[in-house]
Amino acid sequence: MIVEEVVANIDQLDPTILASTHKEKVYLESSDLVKRIQRVTTDHGKEIGIRLKEARDLQAGDVLYMDEKNMIIVEVFPDDLLIIQPKSIKEMGTIAHQLGNRHLPAQFEENQMLVQYDYLVEDLLQQLEIPYMREKRKVRQAFRHIGHSHD
Incomplete structure (x- = not known):
């Protein structure tokens, strides 16, 4: 078929x-x-x-x-994810900027930002003291990487 x-x-x-x-x-x-x-x-x-x-x-x-x-x-299948839950708009802006610089795709569910697990991102979240948890979770859509260059 x-x-x-x-x-x-x-x-x-x-x-x-x-x-x-x-x-x-x-x-x-x-x-x-x-x-x-x-x-x-x-x-x-x-x-x-x-x-x-x-x-x-x-x-x-x-x-x-x-x-x-x-x-x-x-x-x-469930993905290994970092579930990021910023406490303020400043924390959200800070982590969104950092992840954007790394060109990491993210998804959003209610007040949570979901990114695929990466130990460097986990280290960054710990350094910035932004609340997060690591979890296996099913996502509805693929994490789509968008090509970009800094010209």
């Missing part, structure tokens, strides 16, 4: 459809969410080729296939 488009996301589906449908899952690393072409295997051993026509990233919960009885859903 070759998947060329995402059918929907489970967040958009009627709960009664979700409850009555058999679900297979494709487990991906968050870094694989940006790949438009890849070969994957479901948790039931079915091989699937993904070749997305649309230039888009996969997300946790994306439905790759669905019929009346079955669906195949993208599930994401």
